[in-house]
Amino acid sequence: MAYVSTTGEFSRDQRYIATRITADGRDGYPVEPGRYRLVVSRACPWANRAIIVRRLLGLEDVLSMGIAGPTHDERSWTFDLDPGGRDPVLGIERLQEAFFKRYPDYDKGITVPAIVDVPSGKVVTNDFPQITLDLSLEWADHHREGAPQLYPPELRNDIDAINKHVFADVNNGVYRAGFAGSQEAYEKAYHRLFDRLDKLSDLLSTQRYLVGDTITEADVRLFTTLVRFDPVYHGHFKCNRSKLTEMPVLWAYARDLFQTPGFGDTIDFVHIKQHYYEVHRDINPTGIVPAGPDLGNWLSEHGRQKLGGRPFGDGTPPPPPKPEEVVPEGHGVS
Structure with a gap:
């Protein structure tokens, strides 16, 4: 609510x-x-x-x-x-x-x-x-054998600090822009969002992940907003200074995670678009769901490996999803 x-x-x-x-x-x-x-x-x-x-x-x-x-x-x-x-x-x-x-x-x-x-x-x-x-x-x-440490003790303070800013300015920030009831409130949220995305771009220009050299809880939390940015937030929530695809560092970072087992294979772009555009009739009265954007570029080369890092640390990638949990054909990126 x-x-x-x-x-x-x-x-x-x-x-x-x-x-x-x-x-x-x-x-x-x-x-x-x-x-x-x-x-x-x-x-x-x-x-x-x-x-x-x-x-x-x-x-x-x-x-x-x-x-x-x-x-x-x-x-x-x-x-x-x-x-x-x-x-x-x-x-x-x-x-x-x-x-x-x-x-x-x-x-x-x-x-x-x-x-x-x-x-x-x-x-x-x-x-x-x-x-x-x-x-x-x-x-x-x-946990499975080889499960990664997503919230390791030595990194928790740093993860918590990143998460606090990402929630306020990005995860919830897109909603603050999208549901703003005045021009002033919208512009305030808009600038907070893109100021934070610029800071995150600076951080991620020199390191592969948000905290340390492995995937952590912080990356999970940022990813789920970034993956919805162009299909929903850019247009539907008026977060339109730049598309994710026009922010080179964040776009490469998001593709890196998307192509990591356990991330992109959980994303259902059809459900994502149906939810926002059909449910939010106060923002989109017709309920029309956009046909775009083209999603094939999510699988393009990201080049983030050059920054080093080990996605799962000393662990291993997860196995493929259980058959009953596979994203329906045509709902993801193939």
Whole structure:
């Protein structure tokens, strides 16, 4: 949920369900293989983070994943991609059913990603920044052999600092521009966004990844915004100083990650465009979904290897996605 202030500034409701699933079960929800279901939409950048991290860490067999459709109404995400319009594990038609089962009077945003306790059918958490960190830290005993260190202790302060700026100015910044209710608020968000992208370009001109010489949580969080930039944010959210393809360093960086197993093979451009252009009728009243842009250039040579770095550190790339989790043909880049 979000609102626009009297000055026209977009504000995101960040009152998420803060319950955590932990190795010691201190919040009442211990890590248990097969007990929980991660509910996502491939359209959503916040959920896309969890899809990528789950895949990189190899948690597919211990944490199942339900995929909601790309569009929704005020009553929340629906499982219209599944036979009969119901999630096959949870047996529900709408994600809100899991929220209301735990909190009958729940009045905040029903958002993805969310993790649901399968035996009770109750939502556990939708605290998206914490979910991916906990997948790295609390679920460590169940990581695949060769899983990368996405949040290593020695880099956490640097990762947290980058994430703070990237969230405020980029991840949420595109929304602050897109949903601004006044010219002043829009231009403020617009300049914050591109000022930050310029700083990130400077940083990434001399190093392959945001923090250290391997992929970390910080790269995951920036990537899911960059991959949506040209298909959605440049036009739909009026973030149009430059396309991603016109920002050489960030474009090469994004292609480098896209071509890394676990990143580009999670991206469903059809769902992404359907969600933003069909759901946001206040911005796009006709609901017409653009036919472009051309996506073949995502697989072009990026040249980032010359900066060194080891994508997975001492680990290994993840195996191909499970057959039931492969992005539908024609929805990605081939």
